[in-house]
Amino acid sequence: MRFFVDQLQRNIQLPEHPMRIVSLVPSQTELLADLGLEEEVIGITKFCVHPGEWFRSKTRIGGTKTVNIELVRTLRPDLIIANKEENVKEQINALEAIAPVWVSDVNNINDALQMIESIGRITHKNTEAERLTARLKDDLAAMAQPKEKIRTAYLIWKDPYMAAGGDTFISDVLRLAGFENVLQSEPRYPSVTPEILREKETALVMLSSEPYPFKQKHVDELQAQLPGAKIICVDGEIFSWYGSRMKYMKDYIAQLRLS
Incomplete structure (x- = not known):
């Protein structure tokens, strides 16, 4: 044992x-x-x-x-x-x-990397886990930071709207990707309203594909309430799956910045 x-x-x-x-x-x-x-x-x-x-x-x-x-x-x-x-x-x-x-x-990127290495140890896959974390660290280091961070809210649920707070893995990914989480001071997944997002001068609202399956109709609905913000659907797996799916993060974020 x-x-x-x-x-x-x-x-x-x-x-x-x-x-x-x-x-x-x-x-x-x-x-x-x-x-x-x-x-x-x-x-x-x-x-x-x-x-x-x-x-x-x-x-x-x-x-x-x-x-x-x-x-x-x-x-x-x-x-x-x-x-x-x-x-x-x-x-x-x-x-x-x-x-x-x-x-x-797992509440941040470092926790995720530690989790990968730990699971590698307990399953006798040390070499494979270390190879993966080395690649992820290189990818994360290569993600260039924009000069200006966009004030962003990341919504995970509807009725009520719920967003990623500052002490979540999602928020750490947003930070790394060059987005400023307008709910950084809130714990876990607070309920929000369009009024709150307006008060926080939110410039970009990301609607996650999971756990709530946001679609274009939800973009249109929220856009009517937040005409001054950009509303987009994003791949929830990229922002919230804290395992080997992180290897797709670099390219996805680069494309997202161009959209």
Whole structure:
């Protein structure tokens, strides 16, 4: 057995070589695939859409917040990988009676890089994880900062509108990409109104593709209420998936700045 500390600073005792892994987090499922753990991963959530082959072939154990505990039990995992924000604490507690649960807590870019390296260590994929983080660090360093940061709000939900606050991974990505989060002083995901966005002199509003599936009709609706701002739909995976999907961030942000 080996001992590790997860991102909640909990001591976790794991098998020497985890061979039956269940992932409860879409972005971390994709990471496990990129690390080469095809045989080891036996269960994923219904939201783990990348890679597509895994989505079609792996056992789906429910949603990120609606895990089928008994189904997980039948899979006999020796490692479950979860996330503080994505998953429900009570379900994590129940799953710990089945197998060790390693929990990530990602609130910024550095947390994400540490998570990748940690998962590499616990799955014996150190080399692959270090290679990935090295590439990501190079990409992030190469993202040129514009001289003027655009005052931006990033909306994740509708009815009510909810936005990314300053202590989120999304906000750190906005910062790195050269956008100024007008809700930087707010924690987590505050509710907002068009009036609040006007008061904050918001020049750009990003409507995420997830978790709420914003479409062009929502752009038009909000544009009527914020005629002085630019409203666009953006790829939520790029801004909120804190795993290997980060390798697409540099090119996407460069294209976004040109649009």
